[in-house]
Amino acid sequence: MIQPQTHLNVADNSRARELMCIRVIGASNRRYAHIGDVIVAVIKEAVPNTPLERSEVITAVIISTRKELKRDNGMIIRYDDNAAVVIDQEGNPKGTQIFGAIARELRQLNFTKIVSLAPEVL
Amino acid sequence: MLKSVGHNFYTPFLSLFDQLVLGNCVLLVNLRRMRLEKCWFCSSTVYPGHGIQFVRNDAKIFHFCRSKCHKNFKMKRNPRKVKWTKAYRRLHGKDMTQDSTFEFERKRNRPERYDRNLAENTLKAIKKIDKIRSDRASDHIKNRLKTGKVQRQKEARKQLELGIHLVKAPLALAQDSSLCLPKIKDNVSQAQTEENQPMEE
Numbered sequence: 001m002i003q004p005q006t007h008l009n010v011a012d013n014s015r016a017r018e019l020m021c022i023r024v025i026g027a028s029n030r031r032y033a034h035i036g037d038v039i040v041a042v043i044k045e046a047v048p049n050t051p052l053e054r055s056e057v058i059t060a061v062i063i064s065t066r067k068e069l070k071r072d073n074g075m076i077i078r079y080d081d082n083a084a085v086v087i088d089q090e091g092n093p094k095g096t097q098i099f100g101a102i103a104r105e106l107r108q109l110n111f112t113k114i115v116s117l118a119p120e121v122l
Numbered sequence: 123m124l125k126s127v128g129h130n131f132y133t134p135f136l137s138l139f140d141q142l143v144l145g146n147c148v149l150l151v152n153l154r155r156m157r158l159e160k161c162w163f164c165s166s167t168v169y170p171g172h173g174i175q176f177v178r179n180d181a182k183i184f185h186f187c188r189s190k191c192h193k194n195f196k197m198k199r200n201p202r203k204v205k206w207t208k209a210y211r212r213l214h215g216k217d218m219t220q221d222s223t224f225e226f227e228r229k230r231n232r233p234e235r236y237d238r239n240l241a242e243n244t245l246k247a248i249k250k251i252d253k254i255r256s257d258r259a260s261d262h263i264k265n266r267l268k269t270g271k272v273q274r275q276k277e278a279r280k281q282l283e284l285g286i287h288l289v290k291a292p293l294a295l296a297q298d299s300s301l302c303l304p305k306i307k308d309n310v311s312q313a314q315t316e317e318n319q320p321m322e323e
Contacts, residue, residue, distance in 0.1 A: 064177070073156075074171030080179045101181040120181055 001067040002033040002082060007044065011063055011083040012095030012117075015050035016043045019060055019084055035069050036109045037062050038091075039084065052086070052094075060084035061091070061111060063102055077103060077122060085114055093117065163191035163201045165208035218262040223255040 002008065006021045019041035024033040033039050043056045052058070064079035071077070079100075086094040092113050102118035115121060159168040162184040174192055176184045186192040194204065201209040211217040226247075234240065286295070 068174065076174045077177060078174055079177045100179065101177050101183070122175075122177065122183070 002037075002039060002062055002065060003031060006082060008041065008060070008062070009081055009083040010060075010086060011099050012085045012093055013097040013099075014052060014086040014093070014095035015047040016045070016052045016058070016086055017047060018043070018045040019058075019086075020044050022057070025059070033062055034067065035062055035065055035103050036105045036111070038087070041084065058086050058094075059089065060086050061106070061114070063098075063106065063114070064100060069103055069105070087111075087114075159185040161185055161187035161191050163187075163195055163204075163207060165201075216263070216266070218259045221255065221258055223251050223258065226251050 002021050002024070004021050004023060008019045008021065010016045010019060021033070021039045021041050023040040024030045025038040025040065026033075038059055038061050041058060041060050043052055043054055043058060046052050046054050046056075062082070062084045064081065064083045066079060066082055068076045068078045083100065085098060088094060091111055096117070098114060098117045098119070100118075101120040101122050102115055103122050104115075107115045107121070156170045158170075160166070161168050161173065163186060166187050168185050168187045173185060173187045174189075176186065176192070176195070178184065184195065186195065194201075201207040202213050204210055208217065212219050282289070286292075
């Protein structure tokens, strides 16, 4: 359940460290974002001397939330933190490596590049 | 979600919603499968549709069978110190730890080529092995509790000897020699019936 003002970790090597959600993409008054939703975020913390810098507005896709993800087969998955991967307008990740286990839902939402880079898919 | 996979293997334990098309050599297999996991905290089996999986940041997955175990985990309790968990019981010798029947339950990640006979025999074997294992486990517990039982009986007899005056007045015992203290025998049931005699009279 990510909403504006939520801080998220960055789970790729795109040189941003921490993001703050500004907007949940979807409907006009959409409240919360879950795994697989795209958000607009501002970079709160970045690795110095890199193309991405602090207070830059980027889009990201959420890949893990502390709020449980419920599946149709009854499986419930909870992660340890809220994390996102920085993407561009087409949905391709900006980084080249993804850290952490990725939920299978991302493949069904056409984030295939992210899923292929992921070390483990749950 | 159906995906075509190019190899011939049939992965067992398919979910209910799979459609298996036995074509020439290509099987459509749902890559999600139902697996019976073990609860990380209490070691009971987690069936599909139950419990929560927690993914830690180092990608280690913890399965929990119910919220009780999940909450204990969040409290950072060590299952080896929590009395009702299997981990504690095994560690402290309450439950059977080593047995050949445990070998059958080892996790094997190799997919087997589907063989109807193999599947049938496996199902039969599972039932049998389960019974054998649970019988052996209960025997282990029975043996463990045996010494305590014998000890308690000894103490009961001792108490009866010392407190026979509560059961029957010592004067009555002295007068009527037929009302003597029951002879101590090792047989449990016999001792019990004999202990009852002074009471009835």
